[in-house]
Amino acid sequence: KDVFIIDDSLFDRSRSKKTELLAKVFDHCSMKYRNGYRMLTLGWSDGNSFVPINHCLMSAADDKNLLCKAADFDGRSLAGKRRKQSRRKATEVMIDLLKAARSSGISAKYVLFDSWFSSPKTITALKTDCELDTIAMVKKSSKIKYGYQDGKYNIKEIYKQCKKRRGRSKYLLSVDVTVGDEAIPAKIVCVRNKSRKKDWLAIISTDTMISEEEIIRIYGKRWDIEVFFKTCKSYLHLVKECRSLSYDALTAHVSIVFVRYMMLAVTQRCNTDDKTICELFYRLMDELDDITFNQSMRIIIDALMDTVMEHFHITEQQLEDFTTSLVQRLPKYMQKALEYGSAAA
Incomplete structure (x- = not known):
C-alpha cells in the first residue's frame, strides 16, 4: 500500500549568526536547543522505495526563539508566502504539503507520522479536509483523550481498563475508539516496546477495516524517512555544503539534495526490481x-x-x-x- 510519510529533522546551523529566519530549534536527539531550522519533509513510499516530495524549513513561530528576521518581500509573492509558511505551526504546514502533493497527481492510501504530530486535531483534519486515513504513533499524554465506550479516556487509562493478549501475540491490545469532537472512528493497537520489555507503544488507525497485523506492518514503512534523513546528512552534504545566509538559497539547496536522493532511489529500484523492464x-x-x-x-x-x-x-x-x-x-x-x-x- 502506498503511503505518505511526514516527519521533521534538525537542519543544523549552529555556527551561523546572521542567517535569515534563523531560530532556536529543539533537537529531540540531544534534548537541547540548537540554532537552525526544523526541516519538515513529506515523502512517498510503497515499502520498497522512498521518494521525497516536498519540504519546508520551519523557523520559530514565537518571536522569543527567532534569532534573525526575514527579508522584506511582498506577501503575494512566492518568497513572501514561503517565509510566512515557515513561521506557522508544523501541523498546519503538513496539511498544505499534502494538499499540494495530491493536486500534483501523487496519491496514497495512508499518512504515517510519529507521536510528535499525533493529535486529535491533526487526525481529524487529515480525515475531513484531505480525505486520508492516518496510521500514527499515539502520544502517551493525559491531556489527549479518546472516546471509548461511554466516556473519554487517555491512552493510559484505556490500556489499564482492557484485558491484554497473552503469549507471543504480535500485539497486546486492540480497541475501537473515536477521535475528536467529530467522533471519527479509529482503532488503537498496543504493541510491546522492543527497547524496553516492560513498556508498550500504541498505534492509531482511522481505517478500522484492516487487521491489527496490517496496521503494524504499514506503520513499519515510516522508518524509510529516518533512513532518508541519515543518507542526506551523512552522504549527500545536506547541512555542510551550502553556507548561504539567504532563506531562498537554503530552500533551493535542500531541493537539490532531495533530487540527488531521488536519482539514487530510482537507480536502486531499476537495479533490484525486474518489473522496471515494463x-x-x-x-x-x-x-x-x-x-x-x-x-x-x-x-x-x-x-x-x-x-x-x-x-x-x-x-x-x-x-x-x-x-x-x-x-x-x-x-x-x-x-x-x-x-x-x-x-x-
Whole structure:
C-alpha cells in the first residue's frame, strides 16, 4: 500500500549568526536547543522505495526563539508566502504539503507520522479536509483523550481498563475508539516496546477495516524517512555544503539534495526490481509460469503412471481408466494445464 510519510529533522546551523529566519530549534536527539531550522519533509513510499516530495524549513513561530528576521518581500509573492509558511505551526504546514502533493497527481492510501504530530486535531483534519486515513504513533499524554465506550479516556487509562493478549501475540491490545469532537472512528493497537520489555507503544488507525497485523506492518514503512534523513546528512552534504545566509538559497539547496536522493532511489529500484523492464517482464514471466506449471504436471502424472504399472502390473485399459478417474478429481485449472500440455506435446 502506498503511503505518505511526514516527519521533521534538525537542519543544523549552529555556527551561523546572521542567517535569515534563523531560530532556536529543539533537537529531540540531544534534548537541547540548537540554532537552525526544523526541516519538515513529506515523502512517498510503497515499502520498497522512498521518494521525497516536498519540504519546508520551519523557523520559530514565537518571536522569543527567532534569532534573525526575514527579508522584506511582498506577501503575494512566492518568497513572501514561503517565509510566512515557515513561521506557522508544523501541523498546519503538513496539511498544505499534502494538499499540494495530491493536486500534483501523487496519491496514497495512508499518512504515517510519529507521536510528535499525533493529535486529535491533526487526525481529524487529515480525515475531513484531505480525505486520508492516518496510521500514527499515539502520544502517551493525559491531556489527549479518546472516546471509548461511554466516556473519554487517555491512552493510559484505556490500556489499564482492557484485558491484554497473552503469549507471543504480535500485539497486546486492540480497541475501537473515536477521535475528536467529530467522533471519527479509529482503532488503537498496543504493541510491546522492543527497547524496553516492560513498556508498550500504541498505534492509531482511522481505517478500522484492516487487521491489527496490517496496521503494524504499514506503520513499519515510516522508518524509510529516518533512513532518508541519515543518507542526506551523512552522504549527500545536506547541512555542510551550502553556507548561504539567504532563506531562498537554503530552500533551493535542500531541493537539490532531495533530487540527488531521488536519482539514487530510482537507480536502486531499476537495479533490484525486474518489473522496471515494463511489458517485457510481464510477457516473459507469464510465459515461463505457464510452461513450468504444465511441464511439472505432466512430469508428475507420467511418473505416477509408470510407478502404478511397475508395482501393480495392471493392463493398459485399467491404466487408462485410472488416469481418467484421477484427472477428473483434480481442480479445473489443473485439468486445463494437463490438456494444454498434451496438445503441446
